[in-house]
Amino acid sequence: MAAHVTESSPGSDPAPAAAGNGAPGPDPRPRVFLHIGEPKTGTTFLQQVMWRNREVLAAHGVVLPGHHPQDHFRASQDLRGIQKLATDPAGSWTGEWDILAREARQAARVAVISHELFSAADARQADRAVRSLDPAEAHIVLTVRDIATLLPAEWQETVKHRNDRAWEDWLGDVIDRESADDDRRQWWFWRVHDTMAILGIWSRHVPPERVHVITTPPRGSGHGLLWQRFSSLLGIDPGIVDLTRARANSSLGMPETEFLRRLNQALPDEVPDWFYMWNVKEGVAHQALAARPRGASLILPPGRGTWAREQAEILIAGLGGSGYDLVGDLAELRPPPAAGPATGPADQPPGQVLDAAVQAAAALLVNQYRREFPAASPQRSPAGHRGLVNRVESTVASSPRIKRAVRELSSHSPAVRHLRVLAWRALERRRAGRRS
Numbered sequence: 001m002a003a004h005v006t007e008s009s010p011g012s013d014p015a016p017a018a019a020g021n022g023a024p025g026p027d028p029r030p031r032v033f034l035h036i037g038e039p040k041t042g043t044t045f046l047q048q049v050m051w052r053n054r055e056v057l058a059a060h061g062v063v064l065p066g067h068h069p070q071d072h073f074r075a076s077q078d079l080r081g082i083q084k085l086a087t088d089p090a091g092s093w094t095g096e097w098d099i100l101a102r103e104a105r106q107a108a109r110v111a112v113i114s115h116e117l118f119s120a121a122d123a124r125q126a127d128r129a130v131r132s133l134d135p136a137e138a139h140i141v142l143t144v145r146d147i148a149t150l151l152p153a154e155w156q157e158t159v160k161h162r163n164d165r166a167w168e169d170w171l172g173d174v175i176d177r178e179s180a181d182d183d184r185r186q187w188w189f190w191r192v193h194d195t196m197a198i199l200g201i202w203s204r205h206v207p208p209e210r211v212h213v214i215t216t217p218p219r220g221s222g223h224g225l226l227w228q229r230f231s232s233l234l235g236i237d238p239g240i241v242d243l244t245r246a247r248a249n250s251s252l253g254m255p256e257t258e259f260l261r262r263l264n265q266a267l268p269d270e271v272p273d274w275f276y277m278w279n280v281k282e283g284v285a286h287q288a289l290a291a292r293p294r295g296a297s298l299i300l301p302p303g304r305g306t307w308a309r310e311q312a313e314i315l316i317a318g319l320g321g322s323g324y325d326l327v328g329d330l331a332e333l334r335p336p337p338a339a340g341p342a343t344g345p346a347d348q349p350p351g352q353v354l355d356a357a358v359q360a361a362a363a364l365l366v367n368q369y370r371r372e373f374p375a376a377s378p379q380r381s382p383a384g385h386r387g388l389v390n391r392v393e394s395t396v397a398s399s400p401r402i403k404r405a406v407r408e409l410s411s412h413s414p415a416v417r418h419l420r421v422l423a424w425r426a427l428e429r430r431r432a433g434r435r436s
Contacts, residue, residue: 030107032136033212033233034129036202037119039192040153041143041216042226047072047114048246049227058431060236062110065103065424072115074407075100079118079125088274091407095417099410101132102421106428110234111136119192123201130205138210140202141233143226144195144315145216148308148335152298154189156251160285162276164264167344168301175307196318208323215328218336229327254298255352256289258345259360262353279364288363289356300335301342308335 037043050057051069066072074093077084084093104111119142121129130138145153155163155170163170174189184190185197192198195213203211212233217225224243231238252260263280300308316330409416 030105030109030111030136031139032104032107032111032113032133033139033141034118034133034202035112035114035141035143035230036121036198037116037142037192038144038195038198039116039119040150040157041116041145042223043114043116043143045223045246046143046227046230049241049243050112050114052245053241055431056240057236058428060240061108061432062112062234062236063107063428063432065100065107065111065113067424067427069115071096071100072113073117075113076115076117076121079129080121081125085272085274087272090274091405092411093407094411096407096410097129098132099417099420101129102417103424104133105136106421106425107136112234114141116192119198120188121201123204126202127205130202138206139212139233140199140206140210141212141214141230142195142199142202143214143216143230144319144333146218146308146333146335147193147311147315148300148305149219150193151300151308153251154193156257156298159257159261159264160252160281162264162267162273162280164261166261166346167298171301171304175304179311195315196322199322199324203324209325211324213319213322213324213326215326215330215332217328218332232327251298252285252289253292253294253356254296254343254345255348256285256292256356257298258348259353259356260285260289261345263357263360279367283367284360284363287367288359292356292359295352296343297339298345299338299342301344302338305335305338 035043035046047069050062050064054064057063066075075097078093078095079097082093084090100113104113118129130140151171151174152167155167158165158170165173174187178184178187178190181187181190185194190197199211199213214226214229217229223246224238227241227243228238231241251257260280267276312334316333319326319330319333406416406420410420
């Protein structure tokens, strides 16, 4: 079943893009696209495409509120009322959603807010988010993926977030216990992957034609197709950006995942989650282990295929009759044929797991050395006037002390929040002018 939206071709610019070239659009209100997830559906790739092509997007009328992708994460934490640990050295995120929403409303044409954890919001939080974007024209964007490839990717992602449950034990929890619960969104997997429930929560104050559901292209399609689908909503030519600047948030290989899971079992509770995210998820999993050659992909055990196909048909039927704007092909939500025999992480050769552990230990030592002796680390310095401007603009963003101080002041000072919005607006005007 194909969706009704025509995908853009790389060489053409959709009609709405004319507003980005100086022509007035039909509606003076900015459009704000709130991309709420789901996790493991290409969200990291889309975010990196936008943030790493920020200037060219600004020149075409598409702006990103905030100064860094973490600002969108922090806004999602603030919106959902997540408490920050006192030991966390990052600044307060109180008020971060309000700042981001105010910046989005300042857009001349289009603004994009994107983080997958917005999908975990409840009805009250989603209502607050949509209402706070008024008088801008709010759009909700949800990327979705077939559940048979989603489940292995999500389990591996939870391991990068300190989960120590074995693959089949975790899978049994999600399928046998949680999916049958009358309130399955109380469980994390379903809170961010119960697609129809998430859409129902976020669409209460947005007409269905402004709720956009993008299907994630199947493996082998290339990430360019996902960007084409996303950019068609923004009214821009997908070819204006450099896709090579972005990376996909690839799952780890099975030996690497099994090493990390065993490490999680051995770590004591006294190590806080924020420290784990900095040092293990980013420093080890993303920087060291993700670069290792991949073997066979993790797939569902044979006995789980029937359940996955049933879930796919339920979702396809729900979306097909929803009235939402569907971008892509609903048939892509059906589980693909198994690529090979199902082998589990626990079946990996001990030598491969040991190799992953050695590389992880080396990465931890290198990261520790660079923190203690930053002057010894090679620094790339952009040349010319543009490089100087970039360095000046990034001074605040690159200084942890200044960032923390500004965020702490923002958490209790409306005046500081207002100044941050004004500063963002000035920088966006400069970005748009550099390529005009």
